[in-house]
Amino acid sequence: MPEIAQWLVETRVTIDNWIRDDLPWRQDLAGTVEEAMRYSLLAGGKRLRPQLVLAAAALTGEPTDRFRLAALAVEYLHTYSLIHDDLPAMDNDDLRRGLPTSHKVYGEAMAILAGDALLTEAWGKMAALAGEGFDPAHVVRALAVLSRAAGRGGLIRGQVLDLAAEHQTVGLEQLEEIHRLKTGALFEACCILPAVLQGDPEAERRLARFARHFGLAFQIVDDILNVIGDRTVLGKATGTDVALGKATYPRLLGIEEARRLARHHATEADKALGGGAAADVLRGLMRFAVEREW
Amino acid sequence: MPEIAQWLVETRVTIDNWIRDDLPWRQDLAGTVEEAMRYSLLAGGKRLRPQLVLAAAALTGEPTDRFRLAALAVEYLHTYSLIHDDLPAMDNDDLRRGLPTSHKVYGEAMAILAGDALLTEAWGKMAALAGEGFDPAHVVRALAVLSRAAGRGGLIRGQVLDLAAEHQTVGLEQLEEIHRLKTGALFEACCILPAVLQGDPEAERRLARFARHFGLAFQIVDDILNVIGDRTVLGKATGTDVALGKATYPRLLGIEEARRLARHHATEADKALGGGAAADVLRGLMRFAVEREW
Numbered sequence A, B: 001m002p003e004i005a006q007w008l009v010e011t012r013v014t015i016d017n018w019i020r021d022d023l024p025w026r027q028d029l030a031g032t033v034e035e036a037m038r039y040s041l042l043a044g045g046k047r048l049r050p051q052l053v054l055a056a057a058a059l060t061g062e063p064t065d066r067f068r069l070a071a072l073a074v075e076y077l078h079t080y081s082l083i084h085d086d087l088p089a090m091d092n093d094d095l096r097r098g099l100p101t102s103h104k105v106y107g108e109a110m111a112i113l114a115g116d117a118l119l120t121e122a123w124g125k126m127a128a129l130a131g132e133g134f135d136p137a138h139v140v141r142a143l144a145v146l147s148r149a150a151g152r153g154g155l156i157r158g159q160v161l162d163l164a165a166e167h168q169t170v171g172l173e174q175l176e177e178i179h180r181l182k183t184g185a186l187f188e189a190c191c192i193l194p195a196v197l198q199g200d201p202e203a204e205r206r207l208a209r210f211a212r213h214f215g216l217a218f219q220i221v222d223d224i225l226n227v228i229g230d231r232t233v234l235g236k237a238t239g240t241d242v243a244l245g246k247a248t249y250p251r252l253l254g255i256e257e258a259r260r261l262a263r264h265h266a267t268e269a270d271k272a273l274g275g276g277a278a279a280d281v282l283r284g285l286m287r288f289a290v291e292r293e294w
Helices: A003-022 A033-041 A048-060 A064-086 A102-106 A108-132 A136-150 A155-165 A172-198 A201-228 A249-253 A255-273 A277-290 B003-022 B033-041 B048-060 B064-086 B102-106 B108-132 B136-150 B155-165 B172-198 B201-228 B249-253 B255-273 B277-290
Strands: none
Touching: A003 A048, A003 A064, A003 A277, A033 A064, A033 A102, A033 A108, A033 B155, A048 A064, A048 A172, A048 A201, A048 A277, A064 A102, A064 A108, A064 A136, A064 A155, A064 A172, A064 B108, A102 A108, A108 A136, A108 B064, A108 B108, A108 B136, A108 B155, A136 A155, A136 A172, A136 B108, A136 B136, A155 A172, A155 B033, A155 B108, A172 A201, A172 A249, A201 A249, A201 A255, A201 A277, A249 A255, A255 A277, B003 B048, B003 B064, B003 B277, B033 B064, B033 B102, B033 B108, B048 B064, B048 B172, B048 B201, B048 B277, B064 B102, B064 B108, B064 B136, B064 B155, B064 B172, B102 B108, B108 B136, B136 B155, B136 B172, B155 B172, B172 B201, B172 B249, B201 B249, B201 B255, B201 B277, B249 B255, B255 B277
């Protein structure tokens, strides 16, 4: 197994344990919002976003465990966005990573509340970073960065544009805009958070540039897998983008050209990191993520 | 007009203007999440929660304008909770303050996203308080206080218990718990935020005690108005609690005993504030709120 695959397995277990410790199972959890939060958090996520936080943390020279709460915050934020995206009024997905979605298990009301609770808790975790020895001024700035990435100028704007784009003719520029917001904004926040918390503007600039190209490469690969991927491997329905008439890179460019574009962005992401062994994990993670089954 | 009524009208206009400045109307707003956010924010709210922030700010001796972002944050948070509560999967309300609810105007998907965006923006506003000269350590603590009040141990827990209590036999203790969480938690956060931001633990304790009693008094009056109030005056449907089989104070205690209990909590709230002219606005606001049309 390549070294990065080993790192990904190990950090995934670490992050899973952090979540389990944060929301421990109890008999009396039945029927509570905590049960629904825990279900979606532990429903087989790849943990890519918290892994980005931990991989980027290596560039600060600090022990990665110090960034535990930031890693949890981005995973909670990501999980909230999945639960709400899957709702009947939104993408109406019954399955996510091979398991029934939150509203299929707990009903719509509880799914909405579980998402709301995860989003609210993400901010609490960020605020709690001040108790881990980070400068409160840097913690406040990290909170502002994450709020902007997640809000009406980032993630949520991407979701709105995505909904509006269904069954519409969408150009490449518009498609890149949607992905820059839906995936890229949070990717970028994950990558720069350690540098912001540590107060290192130079690392922040490099990481922001890396994240923008990585985010696009990642999304293009996701689109390709949605067309050609195997449902059993992906653990989610494939071909759904075509069925919904959604704009995707393969639909706009053809598979081959989409692959070429993904490779281009991966190369640019690599360049942005520059030399130095501190960036090795981040570089490996990126290569691994864009060289999935295709 | 009594002095406090004048203050309420003036601060309401001030808060409305702050919201308008924050989300200005533009031609190209149509179809955006900002339009839906703006609609619900400006749909005739009483602004009680930001008014609590501004009234409590008087106890710090600072100009109340300094707390503008905290006032906006709690109003954005409150508005998100109303939008999501009104959704078909939750309380399924078509009207709020005499106007169609968000999902009736913009559809369910946009209503969910507008709520999510308001919740996210609330945290951004809190983080931005560090740019207004508040100590970042106090800002972080204020964020933690608000996240706890809004999250799975506060507002959201109240909502979950409330949903579970529909068509159930509910005792007085359980009812107080629901209201303590659904209304009281955010009330308390509003009242203590200025003291937390200013770093004044003594004021914080007094305000917390005030807020707990005020929250209960306010909720009891709300329940009474839901039974005996006039739909035209309230701008929302009355008798809905009975129709939903919801536990309410009048249902549990009868109208007269409920009134007595509201008066008791109002008196306790008053006592908690202690003497001093700095608390006059807060005291007046409380009296005014619990002496509504009954």
